[in-house]
Amino acid sequence: MKYRLGIDVGGTNTDAVILDEKNRVYAKCKECTTEDVSEGINRAVETVLRNSSVHPSSIVDAMLGTTHATNAIIERKGLSKVAVLRLASPSGHAIPPFIEWPEDMLEALGYSFCIVKGGYEYNGALISHIDESEIRESLAKLKDHGAEALAVSCVFSPVNDEQEIQVQKCAAEMFGPDFPVTLSSEIGSIGIIERENAAILNAAIRKLAERAYGSFENVLKTHGIDADLFITQNDGTLMSIDYAKRYPVLTIASGPTNSLRGAAYLSGIKDAMVIDVGGTTTDVGVLNNGFPRDSTASVEMGGVRTNFRMPDLTAIGLGGGSVVHVSGDTVRVGPRSVGYALHSKSRVFGGDTLTATDMAVASGNLVLGDPSRVRDLASDLVSKTMQVMCSMIEEAVDRMKVSSGDVPVIVVGGGSILVPDAIKGASEVIRPEHYEVANAIGAAIAQVSGGIDGVFDVATKGRDAVLEEIKTAARHEAIKAGAEPDTVDVVEIEEIPLAYLPSNAVRFRVKAAGDLRRKE
Amino acid sequence: MDYINENDLDFIAVGAAILGSGGGGDPYIGKLMAKQAIKEHGPVKLISADEVPDDELIIPSAMMGAPAVMLEKLPNGSEPEFAFRALEKYLDQTAYGVISIEAGGINSCIPIYTAARLGLPLVDGDGMGRAFPELQMVTFSVAGVSSTPMVLCDEKGNRMIMETVTNDWSEVLARTATVAMGLSSMISIYCMDGQTLKRSVVRGTISLAREIGQRIIESNRCKSDPVEAILDVTHGFRLFGGKIADVTRDLTTGFIRGKVVIEGTEEDRGSHFELDFQNENLLARKNGKPVAITPDLITVIDREKAFPITTEGLKYGQRIIVIGIPCDRFWRTEKGLMQVGPRYFNYDIDYRPVEELAKGLAS
Numbered sequence: 082m083k084y085r086l087g088i089d090v091g092g093t094n095t096d097a098v099i100l101d102e103k104n105r106v107y108a109k110c111k112e113c114t115t116e117d118v119s120e121g122i123n124r125a126v127e128t129v130l131r132n133s134s135v136h137p138s139s140i141v142d143a144m145l146g147t148t149h150a151t152n153a154i155i156e157r158k159g160l161s162k163v164a165v166l167r168l169a170s171p172s173g174h175a176i177p178p179f180i181e182w183p184e185d186m187l188e189a190l191g192y193s194f195c196i197v198k199g200g201y202e203y204n205g206a207l208i209s210h211i212d213e214s215e216i217r218e219s220l221a222k223l224k225d226h227g228a229e230a231l232a233v234s235c236v237f238s239p240v241n242d243e244q245e246i247q248v249q250k251c252a253a254e255m256f257g258p259d260f261p262v263t264l265s266s267e268i269g270s271i272g273i274i275e276r277e278n279a280a281i282l283n284a285a286i287r288k289l290a291e292r293a294y295g296s297f298e299n300v301l302k303t304h305g306i307d308a309d310l311f312i313t314q315n316d317g318t319l320m321s322i323d324y325a326k327r328y329p330v331l332t333i334a335s336g337p338t339n340s341l342r343g344a345a346y347l348s349g350i351k352d353a354m355v356i357d358v359g360g361t362t363t364d365v366g367v368l369n370n371g372f373p374r375d376s377t378a379s380v381e382m383g384g385v386r387t388n389f390r391m392p393d394l395t396a397i398g399l400g401g402g403s404v405v406h407v408s409g410d411t412v413r414v415g416p417r418s419v420g421y422a423l424h425s426k427s428r429v430f431g432g433d434t435l436t437a438t439d440m441a442v443a444s445g446n447l448v449l450g451d452p453s454r455v456r457d458l459a460s461d462l463v464s465k466t467m468q469v470m471c472s473m474i475e476e477a478v479d480r481m482k483v484s485s486g487d488v489p490v491i492v493v494g495g496g497s498i499l500v501p502d503a504i505k506g507a508s509e510v511i512r513p514e515h516y517e518v519a520n521a522i523g524a525a526i527a528q529v530s531g532g533i534d535g536v537f538d539v540a541t542k543g544r545d546a547v548l549e550e551i552k553t554a555a556r557h558e559a560i561k562a563g564a565e566p567d568t569v570d571v572v573e574i575e576e577i578p579l580a581y582l583p584s585n586a587v588r589f590r591v592k593a594a595g596d597l598r599r600k601e
Numbered sequence: 602m603d604y605i606n607e608n609d610l611d612f613i614a615v616g617a618a619i620l621g622s623g624g625g626g627d628p629y630i631g632k633l634m635a636k637q638a639i640k641e642h643g644p645v646k647l648i649s650a651d652e653v654p655d656d657e658l659i660i661p662s663a664m665m666g667a668p669a670v671m672l673e674k675l676p677n678g679s680e681p682e683f684a685f686r687a688l689e690k691y692l693d694q695t696a697y698g699v700i701s702i703e704a705g706g707i708n709s710c711i712p713i714y715t716a717a718r719l720g721l722p723l724v725d726g727d728g729m730g731r732a733f734p735e736l737q738m739v740t741f742s743v744a745g746v747s748s749t750p751m752v753l754c755d756e757k758g759n760r761m762i763m764e765t766v767t768n769d770w771s772e773v774l775a776r777t778a779t780v781a782m783g784l785s786s787m788i789s790i791y792c793m794d795g796q797t798l799k800r801s802v803v804r805g806t807i808s809l810a811r812e813i814g815q816r817i818i819e820s821n822r823c824k825s826d827p828v829e830a831i832l833d834v835t836h837g838f839r840l841f842g843g844k845i846a847d848v849t850r851d852l853t854t855g856f857i858r859g860k861v862v863i864e865g866t867e868e869d870r871g872s873h874f875e876l877d878f879q880n881e882n883l884l885a886r887k888n889g890k891p892v893a894i895t896p897d898l899i900t901v902i903d904r905e906k907a908f909p910i911t912t913e914g915l916k917y918g919q920r921i922i923v924i925g926i927p928c929d930r931f932w933r934t935e936k937g938l939m940q941v942g943p944r945y946f947n948y949d950i951d952y953r954p955v956e957e958l959a960k961g962l963a964s
Contacts (some may be wrong), residue, residue: 098717150865168673170677171677172675172677172756173676173677174676174677174678174754175634175676175678176633176637176678177637202674203674204784207758208757208783209757236674236675237673271669271672271673272673273672273674273675274633274672363829480696588669
């Protein structure tokens with residue numbers, strides 16, 4: 082028997098699951114997230130191995146979902162100094178890199194850039210040839226300014242990445258192969274500002290991600306697990322750990338995606354609303370045909386505009402660790418949370434902070450810790466607090482609805498007990514088995530994908546022929562990424578004709594995904 | 602004295618997208634450019650058309666081509682000035698100020714950028730009061746102003762000066778050149794003296810865009826109804842509220858023609874709404890009956906925050922409200938309707954003002 086290990090590192094809990102060949106849950110556990118993330122992972126792996134009695138050598142794939150990179154960006158912690166080289170001149174000068182970035186982020190990253198000759202038109206024609214000596218001079222100058230990493234952007238590089246690759250070669254020759262270089266074409270799609278921003282963020286967190294993923298590798302090695310390692314990305318699909326070390330920014334929204342995918346898998350329901358209650362926040366998302374509904378707005382990451390496709394979510398500051406404030410007749414829950422200190426700071430665990438978990442214990446819905454420590458709470462205060470939490474959830478559910486009819490609601494996550502069995506707007510409330518580790522399961526069942534994004538001329542071959550070619554190319558990308566060929570499907574086609582020009586230029590974005598190839 | 606400062610651009614960008622009637626392109630890039638220019642050169646003086654002396658020269662500044670391409674190929678930044686200065690030189694005359702030809706969409710912001718960089722005042726008004734897809738579709742054209750001499754510039758420094766026999770020819774030739782320039786160009790066009798300006802301009806549209814945007818953003822902030830705020834400022838009508846059930850797009854002529862089907866929700870439950878667009882929204886029908894017809898403005902906004910959604914951004918499942926806004930009186934003349942009325946876009950119906958058609962709809 083061969084097994085898969087799925088791990089999810091949240092702000093409060095680190096969960097681990099072992100799935101068998103039929104993707105059935107074989108063992109699971111929940112441990113506290115630690116300040117040094119690898120210690121929490123270590124404990125979770127240890128516990129889940131003990132619970133399962135699976136021999137470490139029979140675990141052949143291991144998947145990790147983590148918000149480590151996201152937190153680094155939000156907290157501006159451990160970021161590298163990043164210089165930007167933009168290949169665009171004579172275009173591109175009107176709006177310089179780092180436009181509208183928060184001041185503290187500019188300070189953390191350095192704010193140095195050069196705009197040099199280069200770039201392509203929509204159809205791949207050259208805006209300008211690159212000038213290697215200009216590039217070398219600029220790189221040397223940026224390095225002198227203290228750059229620790231480089232982000233390279235180029236006009237229409239999603240159509241042709243050749244010029245960006247040439248800069249990468251120059252940088253490797255000048256600063257050695259270990260100097261981190263991020264190419265925008267490998268990260269984002271059309272829209273140079275957002276793509277360049279994503280490349281900058283990626284460059285800023287590479288060092289930190291390398292360390293974090295490296296410690297994940299070490300933890301598994303210590304436990305005798307010699308598996309292929311994957312990290313889950315924003316769209317719920319996997320990338321190899323080596324790829325993730327180079328493109329950590331692609332993981333920043335993977336947490337919610339994993340719990341949505343896990344909820345779909347556990348409940349067997351493909352169209353529903355999902356409520357994921359964690360320790361600090363509750364995310365409400367929508368499943369369409371088993372996949373998260375994407376957000377249509379541009380996504381801000383730590384105050385920086387990007388164009389990642391991310392699940393459309395409503396997040397509220399309510400979780401198992403949320404602090405309950407009582408003043409007179411009014412009760413407020415969150416947004417402050419004791420987070421991973423729940424097991425020392427909350428009342429039922431001997432602390433003196435009143436949390437949502439304490440209220441759930443006092444109401445009798447939950448058996449945890451020492452119930453005698455919350456017995457002093459007045460019953461009308463408890464029921465009032467439960468009511469406040471219920472209204473918060475109902476409001477979030479309503480906000481995510483696209484029609485006024487009631488919808489099935491799947492509840493997952495460690496804090497699910499805070500969601501009552503009947504809520505306004507829900508046709509039913511489903512708590513699937515293993516709900517508390519849905520995101521680790523989402524990580525373990527994640528697919529692999531490949532995509533094509535670019536502007537294509539449909540005048541000569543015709544739209545249908547062009548689209549077929551793109552679909553085939555996307556399928557190849559997915560197979561190249563490790564998908565089982567028979568399971569690969571085109572999961573997304575977006576077609577945007579470019580307005581105001583009689584040139585038959587159409588932008589296509591096509592994604593194919595399939596199950597991860599099983600090991601023989 | 603009225604000035605446009607950096608913060609105003611956030612309002613203008615939102616308001617201009619409302620006036621875009623679904624088209625005109627996302628003002629985002631133009632907004633960033635104008636903000637940057639104001640940061641470097643100071644606020645732009647906003648003057649009324651009546652303040653322009655009769656014999657002084659006004660030159661409009663605009664971008665032409667695909668706004669979606671500009672999100673990737675950003676301008677050099679010198680093109681609008683180059684086009685402007687080249688036209689001044691050709692005419693051997695110095696301009697008094699800058700104006701927009703199109704207050705809807707990105708071309709609300711480009712002239713602000715140009716004015717800031719040149720240190721010239723901006724005339725509060727434009728040549729459409731909304732967005733339209735073609736160069737000849739401006740009130741200046743209806744009033745008999747020639748579009749040429751005009752100048753087109755690209756980011757590489759290529760500059761073309763054109764003299765054409767009709768404004769329709771300007772559209773055809775300039776668009777061909779714009780395609781060759783990589784799908785976007787900057788133009789100076791419809792230069793005119795103050796006297797001509799006063800009889801052909803749609804007045805007050807830049808400050809209107811600013812007011813619309815400000816009211817939407819402030820209504821959202823203080824949780825009052827942003828839709829009401831838009832209708833109040835624009836004298837518009839709520840035409841329909843619902844969920845997009847289908848969007849189809851067709852690229853037959855180079856312009857995107859499409860249709861949106863909307864199923865009613867809440868007070869419009871059980872009703873059916875169809876919206877036809879060709880870059881801009883052209884015709885709105887409720888239960889088969891027209892409720893707003895081009896050239897009146899038809900704008901789709903998101904139900905929650907009332908932010909405008911362009912025709913490129915329409916997607917299945919969005920919860921939206923459709924509003925209708927009366928167009929400028931120029932467009933309601935026989936000459937105006939010939940250029941932008943329903944028959945120009947091959948609809949076999951007569952134009953009727955939205956005030957009449959929307960009467961009796963739930964408000």
